[in-house]
Amino acid sequence: xxxxxxxxxxxxxxxxxxxxxxxxxxxxxxxxxxxxxxxxxxxxxxxxxxxxxxxxxxxxxxxxxxxxxxxxxxxxxxxxxxxxxxxxxxxxxxxxxxxxxxxxxxxxxxxxxxxxxxxxxxxxxxxxxxxxxxxxxxxxxxxxxxxxxxxxxxxxxxxxxxxxxxxxxxxxxxxxxxxxxxxxxxxxxxxxxxxxxxxxxxxxxxxxxxxxxxxxxxxxxxxxxxxxxxxxxxxxxxxxxxxxxxxxxxxxxxxxxxxxxxxxxxxxxxxxxxxxxxxxxxxxxxxxxxxxxxxxxxxxxxxxxxxxxxxxxxxxxxxxxxx
Amino acid sequence: xxxxxxxxxxxxxxxxxxxxxxxxxxxxxxxxxxxxxxxxxxxxxxxxxxxxxxxxxxxxxxxxxxxxxxxxxxxxxxxxxxxxxxxxxxxxxxxxxxxxxxxxxxxxxxxxxxxxxxxxxxxxxxxxxxxxxxxxxxxxxxxxxxxxxxxxxxxxxxxxxxxxxxxxxxxxxxxxxxxxxxxxxxxxxxxxxxxxxxxxxxxxxxxxxxxxxxxxxxxxxxxxxxxxxxxxxxxxxxxxxxxxxxxxxxxxxxxxxxxxxxxxxxxxxxxxxxxxxxxxxxxxxxx
Amino acid sequence: xxxxxxxxxxxxxxxxxxxxxxxxxxxxxxxxxxxxxxxxxxxxxxxxxxxxxxxxxxxxxxxxxxxxxxxxxxxxxxxxxxxxxxxxxxxxxxxxxxxxxxxxxxxxxxxxxxxxxxxxxxxxxxxxxxxxxxxxxxxxxxxxxxxxxxxxxxxxxxxxxxxxxxxxxxxxxxxxxxxxxxxxxxxxxxxxxxxxxxxxxxxxxxxxxxxxxxxxxxxxxxxxxxxxxxxxxxxxxxxxxxxxxxxxxxxxxx
Numbered sequence: 001x002x003x004x005x006x007x008x009x010x011x012x013x014x015x016x017x018x019x020x021x022x023x024x025x026x027x028x029x030x031x032x033x034x035x036x037x038x039x040x041x042x043x044x045x046x047x048x049x050x051x052x053x054x055x056x057x058x059x060x061x062x063x064x065x066x067x068x069x070x071x072x073x074x075x076x077x078x079x080x081x082x083x084x085x086x087x088x089x090x091x092x093x094x095x096x097x098x099x100x101x102x103x104x105x106x107x108x109x110x111x112x113x114x115x116x117x118x119x120x121x122x123x124x125x126x127x128x129x130x131x132x133x134x135x136x137x138x139x140x141x142x143x144x145x146x147x148x149x150x151x152x153x154x155x156x157x158x159x160x161x162x163x164x165x166x167x168x169x170x171x172x173x174x175x176x177x178x179x180x181x182x183x184x185x186x187x188x189x190x191x192x193x194x195x196x197x198x199x200x201x202x203x204x205x206x207x208x209x210x211x212x213x214x215x216x217x218x219x220x221x222x223x224x225x226x227x228x229x230x231x232x233x234x235x236x237x238x239x240x241x242x243x244x245x246x247x248x249x250x251x252x253x254x255x256x257x258x259x260x261x262x263x264x265x266x267x268x269x270x271x272x273x274x275x276x277x278x279x280x281x282x283x284x285x286x287x288x289x290x291x292x293x294x295x296x297x298x299x300x301x302x303x304x305x306x307x308x309x310x311x312x313x314x315x316x317x318x319x320x321x322x323x
Numbered sequence: 324x325x326x327x328x329x330x331x332x333x334x335x336x337x338x339x340x341x342x343x344x345x346x347x348x349x350x351x352x353x354x355x356x357x358x359x360x361x362x363x364x365x366x367x368x369x370x371x372x373x374x375x376x377x378x379x380x381x382x383x384x385x386x387x388x389x390x391x392x393x394x395x396x397x398x399x400x401x402x403x404x405x406x407x408x409x410x411x412x413x414x415x416x417x418x419x420x421x422x423x424x425x426x427x428x429x430x431x432x433x434x435x436x437x438x439x440x441x442x443x444x445x446x447x448x449x450x451x452x453x454x455x456x457x458x459x460x461x462x463x464x465x466x467x468x469x470x471x472x473x474x475x476x477x478x479x480x481x482x483x484x485x486x487x488x489x490x491x492x493x494x495x496x497x498x499x500x501x502x503x504x505x506x507x508x509x510x511x512x513x514x515x516x517x518x519x520x521x522x523x524x525x526x527x528x529x530x531x532x533x534x535x536x537x538x539x540x541x542x543x544x545x546x547x548x549x550x551x552x553x554x555x556x557x558x559x560x561x562x563x564x565x566x567x568x569x570x571x572x573x574x575x576x577x578x579x580x581x582x583x584x585x586x587x588x589x590x591x592x593x594x595x596x597x598x599x600x601x602x603x604x605x606x607x608x609x610x
Numbered sequence: 611x612x613x614x615x616x617x618x619x620x621x622x623x624x625x626x627x628x629x630x631x632x633x634x635x636x637x638x639x640x641x642x643x644x645x646x647x648x649x650x651x652x653x654x655x656x657x658x659x660x661x662x663x664x665x666x667x668x669x670x671x672x673x674x675x676x677x678x679x680x681x682x683x684x685x686x687x688x689x690x691x692x693x694x695x696x697x698x699x700x701x702x703x704x705x706x707x708x709x710x711x712x713x714x715x716x717x718x719x720x721x722x723x724x725x726x727x728x729x730x731x732x733x734x735x736x737x738x739x740x741x742x743x744x745x746x747x748x749x750x751x752x753x754x755x756x757x758x759x760x761x762x763x764x765x766x767x768x769x770x771x772x773x774x775x776x777x778x779x780x781x782x783x784x785x786x787x788x789x790x791x792x793x794x795x796x797x798x799x800x801x802x803x804x805x806x807x808x809x810x811x812x813x814x815x816x817x818x819x820x821x822x823x824x825x826x827x828x829x830x831x832x833x834x835x836x837x838x839x840x841x842x843x844x845x846x847x848x849x850x851x852x853x854x855x856x857x858x859x860x861x862x863x864x
Contacts, residue, residue: 060416107597113415114358118547119596122589125544129586172725179724180710180717180734187711190700197660197698199686199715199778208721242423249420278431285427292420293409 017163021156034155035227036271040264041162042223045169047248047259049216052173054245055254056182057209058189060113062241063104063120066127067214069236071097071221073131073138076146076231086149093222094215101214102207109206112192124238131233143232146225162223166260169216174256176212185209217244246284250291252300261299329456330577331570336462336531338569339469343524344542345549345561346476347517352547353556354493355510357407357418361425363543365402365518369395369525370534371433374441384446384530392522399518400511408510426540434536445530465527472523473562476516480558489513493556541585548592613638613782613813614690619658619668621651628654630837631668636782636830641804641814643824646834652817653695655834656784660692661685673781687715689781693771693788695817701760705751705770708759709742712774716741741777748810749773749803765796769803782813789820801827825849 020037024030046068053059075093078084084092108119131138138144152158176182184205187195196202225231251262270280295302344366351359369391377387406425410418447460480486492499492509500506532538549568553560568588576584614636621629629651636642644652657663659670661682670678677685700708717738723731746752749769754762759770768788775783788804789797801823808814818824824831825845833841833854841851848854 054416058416060419107593111596114352114419115551115596117358117416117419118544118551119593122544122548122592125541126586126589175727176721176724179719179731180714180738181720181724183707183710184714186703186707187700187714190703191698193662194694194698194700194774195711196682197662197686197692197694198712198774199683200711201681201683212721242427245420245423278435281427282431282435285424285429285431288424288427289406289421292417292424293406296413296417 014167018160021159025156031155034159036268037264038155038159038162038227039224040267041159041166041260042220042227043244043247043267044260044263045162045166045223046217046220046244047251047263048169048173048256049213049220050244050248051253051256051259052176052185052216053209053213054248056177056185056189057206058192059206059210060117060245061120061210061213062117062238062245063124063127064213064217064244065238065240065242066124066236067097067101067217068221068224068240068244069131069233070100070127071218072225072231072235073144073221074218075222076144076225080145080147086152090219090222094218097218097221098211098215101218102211105207105210109203109210121238121241124236124241128233128236128238131236138233139231141232143230146229146231148226148229152226158227162227165219165223169219170256170260172216177256181205181208243284246288248298249296250287250298252298252302255298255300255304258298258300265299325454325456326577327574328454329458330573332456332458332466333462334570334573335566336465336569337573338566339465340524340528340542341545341549341569342562342565343469343472343520343527344546345553345565346473346558347520348543348546348550349553349556349558349561350489350513350517352550354489355407355513356415358415358422359407359514359517360419360422360543360547361402361429362517362521362546363539363541364426364429365395365399365539366521366525366542367433367534367536367539368398368429369522370443370529370538371437371441372522373526373529374443374534377443378441384526388523388526391526392519395522396515396519399514402518403511403514408507430536430539438536440533440535442533443529459531461530465531468523468527472520476520477558479516485512545585545588548588552592552595611638612636613673614659614815615669615671616655616659617669617671619655619670620666621654621658621663622666628837629658629665632834632837632839634832634839634842636813636815638781638813639808639811640829641808641816641827642830642832643828644815644817644832644834645819645821645824646840650834651837652834653786654837656692656786656817659685660690660784683715686778686780689779690784691775691778691780691782692784693768693775693786695786695790697764697767697771699759699767699771699774702758704756705759705762706742706746706755708770708774709745709777710738712777713738713741715778745773745777748776748806750799765792765800768792768800772800772803772807776807776812780812782815783807785814785816787817787819789818789823797823 021034024033046064050061050064053061071093074096075089078089078092079086104120104123108116108123111119152161177185184195184200187198187200188202188205192202221235224235247263247266248259249262250266251260252258273280291298297305344362348359348362351357351362372391372394373387376382376390377384380387382390402425406421407418410421445459445461447464449460451458451460451463478486480490488499488504488509489512491502491504492506499509545568546565549564550561553562553564568591572584572587575587612635616632616634619629619632620627632655644655646652654663658665661677661680661684664679668678669676672688672690675688677688677690680688700711703711717734719728719731719734722728723734746755749772751766751770751773754766754770759767762770768790772783772785772788775785785804789800792800797820804814804816804827816824816828828845831841831843831845831848832839833848833851835853840853841848843851
């Protein structure tokens with residue numbers, strides 16, 4: 001699955017990621033960039049979570065915006081209103097989001113393809129409306145403040161925390177994908193009917209994939225709450241489901257680096273062109289259409305195709321001797 | 324009691340919109356197997372077009388109706404050519420994603436040009452009083468207009484050659500192609516009809532509410548709900564489902580609460596799909 | 611010994627009776643051929659046995675256990691594997707991964723195994739790899755192991771589909787036209803493969819059109835027409851049956 005199967009390359013990337021805040025901290029605008037990169041990484045975690053269910057099990061969920069918000073609010077409420085310790089609140093938020101995901105999945109997993117997408121979108125819509133109207137839960141217009149421990153007050157500290165989680169999520173997903181469990185998921189994406197015929201309980205595995213996916217996006221939600229320090233009902237907006245999907249697709253679905261590249265890259269770029277405000281959605285839309293028609297494998301997928309093509313060209317010139 | 328009937332009639336009016344949009348969606352989703360999520364945005368554009376033609380252009384409402392339907396039918400074909408045709412043969416999820424892209428493009432475009440809510444005057448601004456109820460004439464126009472177009476559609480499908488070709492395609496696309504039916508032309512025609520119907524719904528409905536860039540969003544979700552519950556590809560299911568949803572919603576708004584009114588439809592969807600993943604009526608089989 | 615028994619099996623689609631009160635038995639270790647004109651209900655029969663379709667009436671009994679109406683994945687785990695008329699594979703995945711997936715139902719490691727590298731997960735991976743290599747050899751597909759299944763030549767794809775059915779150690783394989791669209795030389799290879807399958811102890815049931823192949827291969831033949839069983843017996847008996855000759859254009863080389 002990995003073309004650049006080169007541990008050294010990845011260690012270098014991690015090294016750069018670790019060094020980055022130190023460099024950015026030196027400039028005043030740099031400090032803000034740290035915040036942007038942290039947010040980008042959080043969206044990367046969200047994109048990775050969607051990748052598990054879309055890229056590897058083949059189900060397009062449009063509810064991940066809702067689960068992101070649910071994870072964020074669970075975390076926020078646990079911290080602010082229940083007084084749970086920060087380090088306990090994170091796994092609890094993840095577990096609760098996963099549990100809710102499982103409940104949603106139980107009836108939904110029998111549906112396929114676009115039906116499943118519609119059902120999840122409807123669920124997202126319902127959640128959004130509930131949060132919008134139920135002031136006690138969402139805190140209304142003022143929203144919910146998220147009190148984080150003082151040692152996380154510094155941006156670069158939070159950056160490193162999120163980076164650590166991102167690496168953890170990447171490794172987790174990699175483990176799953178390379179395992180026998182992963183083969184069940186891929187089978188379902190590739191040919192669900194055949195997977196069923198060779199003894200794979202597609203319902204159970206789709207449900208498991210969805211539940212794990214919700215666990216991960218719940219993590220993204222909790223980290224989002226931490227980073228922003230403040231929540232309101234818009235965090236459950238179904239538009240976020242679209243955004244996560246877009247980051248994933250543009251970056252490259254069914255790859256491990258794709259979601260990261262897509263989320264961090266786009267989020268970063270978007271921040272640069274913040275001035276165009278609403279029109280970002282227009283560009284998103286156009287890019288999405290162009291990508292899905294001409295580059296369905298996204299940046300990373302396209303890069304790999306290009307790399308393979310280049311290798312073949314080069315091999316041809318050298319008379320078939322590669323390396 | 325008359326209040327109840329009042330609400331039922333409003334429900335039928337609401338349902339009329341749903342039916343027109345859901346029928347279009349049934350044609351596209353059920354026959355062409357394309358998840359054309361952006362259908363709601365086409366509806367929204369229909370309403371804005373009405374504003375432009377009628378308020379800015381000073382054209383009579385009924386003439387504007389014809390113009391909007393024609394224009395939107397063409398727009399529908401353009402959308403099919405530009406966005407969905409290149410994706411033919413690819414997994415469904417791809418056209419679905421393209422539809423999301425379309426939603427973003429269309430809605431942002433409109434919002435960028437005219438973000439404010441607009442209104443359109445009613446052609447006949449009167450209220451009828453009968454049987455102890457008072458009903459705005461426009462609502463009756465919606466109901467009657469919808470029935471007219473539903474009947475026209477049925478006649479088209481059953482009595483004309485093109486219509487029969489579409490029906491054939493809905494039952495067996497490969498077989499239809501084998502007997503010489505041009506899938507390409509039928510796809511364009513289907514989009515034209517569906518988008519035209521959306522225009523009818525928009526024009527009929529516009530005088531009764533505000534025109535805003537978001538107006539298509541919730542409507543399209545409900546239309547999908549209707550199509551899925553009614554059974555894919557089943558026009559009967561779309562019709563019955565649309566009216567039932569409209570009536571139930573109107574009653575819910577009146578007797579329960581209006582904040583959660585939209586949630587209603589989706590809750591029903593989830594429950595029904597949980598019990599019968601293939602919808603209530605027999606349409607095309609879900610793969 | 612009877613491995614599979616089908617009792618009064620009936621399936622209707624609207625007004626059409628695709629399979630009409632069908633009874634027959636398959637003995638353990640044999641090769642049974644199911645023949646009949648197109649549309650006779652043969653594939654529907656396979657669908658009913660394998661669980662893709664639920665019968666309206668009748669029973670399917672595997673080794674004494676009533677498996678009627680079981681879901682396909684349950685039937686597969688119970689020991690019935692099948693191939694499809696239009697070759698079904700995980701096309702974009704390499705051939706060996708196809709086989710890994712076929713064996714997946716015999717392994718139990720799940721999420722924890724994946725995340726924690728449990729001893730069971732490691733053991734099952736090794737076991738899978740061994741079995742996959744075994745089947746690659748058995749079906750003669752070793753040279754194609756790394757190529758995407760969809761890129762293999764047609765007859766290799768057919769062999770791979772058979773391999774995917776075999777890798778999970780089934781008791782019975784249902785092969786739906788395993789030589790469909792395959793040339794003469796390759797047909798013989800597949801016949802050899804089917805023989806090998808029977809010799810390895812797996813019971814085979816084949817839907818086929820090519821009479822010569824069937825008469826040489828099958829121990830028993832069941833003949834269908836319009837959803838009804840019109841004859842059953844060994845190749846000699848069947849070829850001389852009047853109903854068969856009438857229905858099937860009488861071309862029988864016994």
